[in-house]
Amino acid sequence: MLHVEVAKQLGDFSVEVAFTSEGRVTGLFGASGAGKTSLVSMIAGLQRPDRGVISVDGDILDDATKSLHIAVHQRRIGYVFQDARLFPHLDVRRNLDYGRRMNRLTRDPVQETRLNDMLNIGHLLDRRPGQLSGGERQRVALGRALLARPRLLLLDEPLGSLDEDRKAEILPYLMRLRDEAGVPMVYVSHDPDELRQLASQVVMLKRGRIAAFGGPEILPA
Template sequence: MSLSVRLKHHLPGIDLDLTFDAPQGVTVLFGRSGSGKTTVVNAVAGLLRPEAGRAVVDDWVLFDAETQHWLPPHKRRLGYIFQEGRLFPHLTVRQNLSYGRWFAPRGARQENPDRIIEMLGIGHLLSRRPTLLSGGEKQRVAIGRALLASPRLILADEPLAALDEARKAEILPYFERLRDEVSVPILYVTHSAAEVARLATSVVALQDGKVARHGLASDVLSDPSVAPAGVRAIGAVLQVRVKEHHSDGLTELDAGGERLFLPRIAHQVGESLRIRIPAQEVILSSQPPQGLSALNVLSGQVETIRSGDGPGAIVSVKTPAGVVLARVTRRSVNALGLQAGATCYAVIKTVALAPQDVGGRIL
C-alpha cells in the first residue's frame, strides 16, 4: 500500500502547498513547530477540509477537491495514534483493544489479536484499566487499538512527545516492529531527529508549509541546507553491524570495515543497525590524532563545507563508514586549512552515541 498526498490550504501565518508520496513503512513528516506537519495529518484524517488537493491510499480516495469527493473521518479506515493514549478509562485494556476491532468493516482483512498483543508485549495488561498503566504502556495499547481497526493507513501525531526519555526508549522498538511487520503505510509526525533516524523509511522535511526535501533519512538529516528542525538536528546516519560485545561494557561495531565503539547495546552480534551521529558530537583534525581519550577516529576526505550566517560551519567528510558531518566554527575550518578534497580525521566520543540514536536497520 502507499499514500499519495497533494494539498493547498491557507491558514493564518502559513500557506500550505505540498505534494508527496508515502510508501509502505514509516514516512516521517519532519520539521519545526508551525511548519505544517499536524495540518497535513488533520487533512488526511478528515479533521480539516483543504481548499485544494487530493489524498489517496492505493485506490481508496480519501478526498478530492476537484471532484468534491469527501469521505467523512469515520469512513476513512484510519488508525490514529495521538500524543497521549486517549484510552477509555472505564474499559479494560482488552475492551479498549476490542473497541478498535468494532470499527473494522465487514470483509476487511483482520489482524490476529493474539499476534498484535504479543508484538506489543501487552498480554499481562489485558485486565487492567488505563489508570493503572504507565505512559509507555498506554501508548502500546493505543497502537494495538489502531491496528485492530484494520486500517488502510496509520497516522501517528508526535506519539512520543508526552513521554520521558525512558518511556521513549521503551516505545521506539515497538514502532520499529510496526514499520517492519505491518503492511499499511504509517504517516508519523515528529520534530525529533533521533526518531527520524531510527524509524523513517522516508522523510518529508517541511518548512513553512512546503516540502523542503523528500528522501531517505540519511540524505535529509545530513543536508545542512534543509535543517528542518534546526542545526542541532543535523547529523550522519550510518549502516553498521554489531561485531563484538566487550567485557568492559562497550559494543564494537563494524562500519564499512571501520571500528566504532559505543556503550553496550542490547543487540545481537551480527545484527545490522543504523546509528545517528549528531554533527555537534564530531571534532576534526588535519593530522592523525594522538593522546586522545576518544576511541572512534575515522579518516576521510572533505566533501563540502557549508557556512551559515553565524560563526559555524558544517563539514561533510567521506569515510569508509559513510559520510560523517561535523559542526565546527569557521575559525577552525581556516586554522585546519580544510577544503574540498583535503584529508582529515573525524573524532567521535564513544559516550556521545546515545541509545536513542541506535535502531534496527530497515528491512
C-alpha cells in the first residue's frame, strides 16, 4: 500500500496531494507541468516535502512533523527514467548488476535468469548500450531496477522517448512485469491509452492538485 499526503512549494508552483493506493500499478496522469515528476521525486526521496507523510506498506519514509526523511539509498525504491540512463562504458551484464552491487546484495542467479527471460534481454548481455535500440535500453533499465530488489518501482514516462513501434514493443513487457514480478509500480504518463492497459488505480493531476482518483475509467477518451 502506498500512502502519500504531501505539500511542496516549488517557486511559483505548488504540489498538494493526498491519496492511498493499494493497486498493483498506480498511474499518475496529467499534462506536462501537472506535478507528476515532482510527486514521484518526493516518493523516491529526491525531494523532501514541506509538509506531510509518505509511507509504503506502513513503513514511513517521510514525516515532516517528526523531521523524518529516509535517504534515497535506504528507501528500496527503484526508479526508471524516460531515457534509461544506462552507463555507456559498461556492457548490459554490468549495467544490470549495478543496482545489486550498490545495495550490497547477494547475487541471485535464479532471479537474474528469470528477469532476463521475462524481459527478453539474455541475448544482449555482452553488448554496450550504444548497440541497443531504445526499446532494448528501456528493458535493460527495468531489469537493473528490479535486480536491486525494490519494494516499489517508479516509472517516469518510460515510453516517452520512444516511437510508436518501440512503445508497442515495450508495453507487453510492462504488462508481464505487472502480472509476474510481484513489485508494485507507480507509472507516470500523459498517455491515457498506456494507463488503461497498465494501471489498476489512477491519480489524475492538474496544476499540482488531484483532479480525480479512481479506476482507469476516469481517464479521458
